[in-house]
Amino acid sequence: MRRVMIGTAGHIDHGKTSLVKALTGVDTDTHPEEKARGITIDLGFAPFEVGPDCVAGLVDVPGHERFIRNMVAGVSGIDLMLLVVAADDSVMPQTREHLTIADLLGIRRGVVALTKIDLVDQEMAELVASDLVEFLKGTPLEGAPIVRVSARTGEGIPALREALHEAIRDIPVKDTMGVFRLPIQRVFSKQGFGTIVTGVPMSGRIRVDEPVELLPGGKRGRVRGIQAYGQKQTEATAGHSVSMNIGDIEVGDVRRGMQLAPPGLLAAVRMAEIEFRYRPLAPRPLKDLTRVRVHVGTDEAIGKLVLVGKKSLSPGEECLAQLRLESETVLVPGDRLVVRLHSPEITIGGGRVVAVSNRRLHRTRADVQEALVKARTEVDRPKERFLALLDEPPGAIHEPGEIARAVLRRPDEVANWLKEAASSGKAVAHPAGKGWIGQARLDALCARAEETLGAWHDAHKLEIGLSGPDLRAGLNVPAPLGDWVLDTLLAQGKAKEMTGGLLALAGRGASLSRDEEAALAEIERAFQEGKFSPPRPSEVLARHGAKGKTYYDLLLQRGALIEVAPDLAFHKDAAARAEAALREAAAKEGEVESARFRDILGTTRKFVIPLLEWFDKQGITKRVGNARFIRRYGK
Numbered sequence: 001m002r003r004v005m006i007g008t009a010g011h012i013d014h015g016k017t018s019l020v021k022a023l024t025g026v027d028t029d030t031h032p033e034e035k036a037r038g039i040t041i042d043l044g045f046a047p048f049e050v051g052p053d054c055v056a057g058l059v060d061v062p063g064h065e066r067f068i069r070n071m072v073a074g075v076s077g078i079d080l081m082l083l084v085v086a087a088d089d090s091v092m093p094q095t096r097e098h099l100t101i102a103d104l105l106g107i108r109r110g111v112v113a114l115t116k117i118d119l120v121d122q123e124m125a126e127l128v129a130s131d132l133v134e135f136l137k138g139t140p141l142e143g144a145p146i147v148r149v150s151a152r153t154g155e156g157i158p159a160l161r162e163a164l165h166e167a168i169r170d171i172p173v174k175d176t177m178g179v180f181r182l183p184i185q186r187v188f189s190k191q192g193f194g195t196i197v198t199g200v201p202m203s204g205r206i207r208v209d210e211p212v213e214l215l216p217g218g219k220r221g222r223v224r225g226i227q228a229y230g231q232k233q234t235e236a237t238a239g240h241s242v243s244m245n246i247g248d249i250e251v252g253d254v255r256r257g258m259q260l261a262p263p264g265l266l267a268a269v270r271m272a273e274i275e276f277r278y279r280p281l282a283p284r285p286l287k288d289l290t291r292v293r294v295h296v297g298t299d300e301a302i303g304k305l306v307l308v309g310k311k312s313l314s315p316g317e318e319c320l321a322q323l324r325l326e327s328e329t330v331l332v333p334g335d336r337l338v339v340r341l342h343s344p345e346i347t348i349g350g351g352r353v354v355a356v357s358n359r360r361l362h363r364t365r366a367d368v369q370e371a372l373v374k375a376r377t378e379v380d381r382p383k384e385r386f387l388a389l390l391d392e393p394p395g396a397i398h399e400p401g402e403i404a405r406a407v408l409r410r411p412d413e414v415a416n417w418l419k420e421a422a423s424s425g426k427a428v429a430h431p432a433g434k435g436w437i438g439q440a441r442l443d444a445l446c447a448r449a450e451e452t453l454g455a456w457h458d459a460h461k462l463e464i465g466l467s468g469p470d471l472r473a474g475l476n477v478p479a480p481l482g483d484w485v486l487d488t489l490l491a492q493g494k495a496k497e498m499t500g501g502l503l504a505l506a507g508r509g510a511s512l513s514r515d516e517e518a519a520l521a522e523i524e525r526a527f528q529e530g531k532f533s534p535p536r537p538s539e540v541l542a543r544h545g546a547k548g549k550t551y552y553d554l555l556l557q558r559g560a561l562i563e564v565a566p567d568l569a570f571h572k573d574a575a576a577r578a579e580a581a582l583r584e585a586a587a588k589e590g591e592v593e594s595a596r597f598r599d600i601l602g603t604t605r606k607f608v609i610p611l612l613e614w615f616d617k618q619g620i621t622k623r624v625g626n627a628r629f630i631r632r633y634g635k
Contacts, residue, residue, distance in 0.1 A: 002054040003239030004168050005200055007107075009098035010084035011091075015115040018151035019084060020060045023161060024048055047229035050168055057229065057241045058082070059200070078200075079171050079239070081110035082164070083141060087120045087148070090128045091135050097347060099139055100279065104350030105336040108140045109171060111147065111163045118150040174239040178382075179265050179408045180204030181330075182236070182244070183297030187254040193225070195251045197260065198243045199298065204410065205237040212260045214249055216268035216328040221249035257299030259330045265405050268328035273320060273355040273372055276305065276339065279348050280316035286348065287312050293345065294323060296337040296353075301325045305339065308363040308372065320354070320372045322361050331356055332408050333379045354379050382407050386417055390427050391438035396478050399435045430484060437481070445485045449475060450494060453505045463550075464557045465502030502557055519544055520551050524560050527571040532578060532603040534570055537563075564614035568607070578611060579620060583630055591627040 008016040021027050026046035048056040059078060081102050085095055102110075112132060117125050129146055136142045145163045149156030185199040206212065206223060213220050225245035226233040236242040246260070259266065278286050288307045293300055303325035310319050323331075331337075335353040340346060355375040361368050378385045386407045390398060398406075404414045418436055421427035428439045452474045456466045472482030486503065489495035495503050523541070527534050541548030555561040556569070563569040570578070581600050585592045592600075598608040612628060615621040621628040 002168075002171075002173055003237060004050070004054060004056045004080060004171055005078040005239060005241070006048060006056060006058045006080045006082055006164065006168075007078035007102075008058070008060050008082045008084055009095075009102055011086070011089065011094040011098075014084050014086040014089060014092070014095075015151055016084045017060050019082075019113055019115055019149065019160075020046055020058055022149075022151040022154065022157050023164075024058055048164070050165055054168060055228070055240055056168060057200075059241065078107060079109065079174075080164070080167055081107050081141065083110055083112045083144075084115055085112065085128070085132060086116045087114050087125050087128050088116050090131055095135075099141070100347055101338050101350070103140050104277070104338050104347075106352070109167055110141045110144050111160070111167050112136070112141065112144050113160055114146055114148045115151060117148045117155065118153050174237075176203070176205045176237045176239075177410060177413045178203035178238075179404075179410060180206040180236070180238075180260075180262055181266070181332075182242070182260040183299065184254060184256055184258045184260065185298050186256065187251060189251040190245075193245050195221075195246045195249050195254060196243055197246060197254060198241065200241050201236055201238045202297065203238045203408075205235055206262070207235045211263050212246065213263040213266070214246075214254060215259050215261065215266055215330050217253065217258070219249050219253055220263055221246045223247075257297070257329070259297065259299075261330075262410075264401070265408065266330055266332065268330050269356050269358045270303075270325045270328055271356075271358050271360070272323050272331040272353050273308075273357060273361070273375070274323060274337065274351045274353050275318065275376055276307075276313075276321045276351040277318045277349050278313045278315055282315040282348055285312040285314050291342040292348070293340045293342055294325065294329075294337055295340065296329065296331060296335055299329045301327055301329045302342060306361075306363060308361065309369055318351075320369065320376070321351075322363065324360070333375070333385075334408075352379065382409055383417065386414070387421065387426060387438065390421070390436060391441040397430055397435035397437055397481050397484065403436070430480075431487070434480060437484075442485070442488065445475060445477065445481070446488055446492075446494070449485050449489055450505065453495065453503065457505060463554060465504035467502055471503055516547070516551075519547070520554065523548075523551050524555055524571070527561055527569065528573065530571070531574050532570075532601040533607055534568070534574070536567055537569055538567055562614075565610040568610050570611065575611075579615065582615065582621070582628070586628070586630045591624075591629055593627045595626075597628070 008020065010016055017027070024046040046058045046060070048058040050056045083095070083099065085091060114125065114129055114132065120128070125148060129148070132146055136144065145167075147156055147160040147163050149160050151157070181202040181204060182197070182199045183202060184197045187195065187197050190196050208223050208226055211220060211222050223236075223244055224247045226236045227243045228236070228240050233242070236244060244260070286305075288311050290305050291302070292305050293302055303323055306322040306324055307313060308320040308322060313319055331353050333353050333355060336350070337353065338350040339348055341348055354372060363369075378388060386403065386409075389403060389406055400411060400414055400418065403418075404411045407414070409417075418427060418429075422429060425439055427436050428442055429436050449471060452471060453466060468483075468486055471486065472479060475482050475485060477485070486495070489503075490497060494506055496506055497503060523544070526540050537552055541552050544551060552561070556563055560572055561569045562572055562575045564575075578601060582592060582597060585596065585600055589596075594605070594608055594612055597612065598605055601608065612621065612623075615628070616623055619631055622631050
């Protein structure tokens with residue numbers, strides 16, 4: 001089922017409301033003040049019959065300059081404009097204003113109704129129609145059909161209805177897979193139901209009983225019921241006017257301009273980056289930091305327009321800018337908006353949100369401008385934004401929920417995208433289910449880790465490997481991602497784990513000359529011969545000068561020596577024999593005191609106490625008083 005919204009536009013008293021009634025049979029002036037004053041103040045909605053495969057709604061918007069805010073609210077979300085011009089009045093200021101606003105909001109299709117033809121003669125009707133053709137040149141409605149009608153006599157109404165039907169056939173089917181967003185146009189309370197909100201969903205869909213969040217503010221509720229044009233529905237989707245009964249949210253908490261969305265996917269902000277187009281007919285250049293009124297959806301916010309890379313803007317120019325608002329509103333990439341001066345309230349331009357950073361930009365920096373240009377190219381391509389997020393440097397592991405919030409798509413849609421990206425080799429899931437990253441990004445980080453290790457080996461020829469934390473620090477990525485990169489290198493066989501948890505490239509390690517290997521063997525032999533009474537490392541190393549400490553560290557890395565305390569190390573064979581002797585004695589005697597162990601090894605307390613304390617730290621023994629027991633689940 002296709003869903004289409006048609007919105008009227010035009011000057012006050014040009015017959016918009018009467019025309020809507022003639023087309024639909026519905027009087028959209030429902031407020032007493034509207035009846036009394038004979039003008040439309042707020043929005044009015046009516047169903048428009050198209051056919052069995054299409055549901056269309058017609059929104060009647062105010063034409064008076066004082067109600068431009070309501071006009072913007074009504075035009076937001078429509079697919080097709082019905083521009084109304086009275087034959088006895090021709091093009092007037094609000095005609096131009098409404099057409100400009102529709103253009104700024106991206107409305108590119110429309111039909112023109114030349115109304116009140118019963119009040120003019122044929123010659124005047126021809127003249128106004130000719131003026132309209134000229135007026136529409138260079139606008140989105142250039143070449144649109146112009147239909148002459150009279151709402152009072154019914155003349156031309158069938159032809160107008162057919163022109164609208166024809167235009168509707170060219171409107172693409174709305175995408176309902178995005179995040180559901182309902183900019184609230186009206187809110188009221190109904191006895192027995194509670195809070196009722198109305199509006200036209202901008203995107204997505206939602207069903208009865210599903211949870212919703214009210215923004216700004218974050219209050220949460222649930223959809224109790226849905227109606228569209230007086231008919232009960234089970235689902236609200238983008239493209240038609242709906243009313244929704246919301247539970248758990250009080251009517252006093254809601255105002256026009258707020259939005260309803262699934263919980264946790266949207267956020268209200270005070271800053272956003274936009275592509276801004278300054279109105280060509282503006283009388284003077286626009287200065288940086290101009291105070292403005294921003295109309296987006298059904299909301300209005302006051303703030304400053306901060307030009308990026310410019311100090312002023314000439315009429316007709318475009319640029320990237322940042323909005324810095326005085327209050328929170330919901331803005332997401334792709335949103336169309338209208339910008340008016342704060343005072344006097346004149347429409348000066350509009351544009352589209354390209355990014356939401358919610359922080360003050362260094363707007364003169366080239367990298368900031370480049371990032372905004374990139375964001376602008378991706379704003380209409382959510383799938384590209386999705387893939388760019390996965391490959392974004394420096395990179396992080398992205399959870400599906402985080403991705404859904406970033407690209408503003410439904411979680412089920414993001415899940416399908418991830419499956420597609422994985423099958424095509426563009427994304428990879430963490431082995432432990434912690435999230436996702438782009439395959440290209442993971443490959444690049446693995447290559448960088450290999451380069452880092454290779455450079456480290458070249459600079460440290462007497463060491464066997466680099467510690468994992470040091471290698472992760474060199475990648476400058478979050479720890480979970482760094483661990484994933486290192487695990488990937490090990491799994492691919494490109495790196496190996498050395499003694500002590502050190503990492504080395506496959507086929508690489510310490511590279512010693514013949515003399516250096518001989519010195520290393522000499523030091524190891526000294527500790528081997530020392531057995532359970534080894535020499536002090538400082539005494540042995542002093543004979544090898546500046547390289548002595550390097551040789552000692554290399555023996556520790558290789559596992560040939562085991563350092564049990566500062567300046568005290570045992571050869572690995574001695575440590576193994578000492579552990580075996582301790583276990584054997586404990587098996588016979590139940591417990592082994594330090595003096596007894598000293599006698600077993602034939603050494604002194606100076607060596608036995610540090611060695612036993614090292615066994616305690618390794619989880620081999622447990623100390624109780626002066627005795628040791630072998631831990632039941634120890635080594």
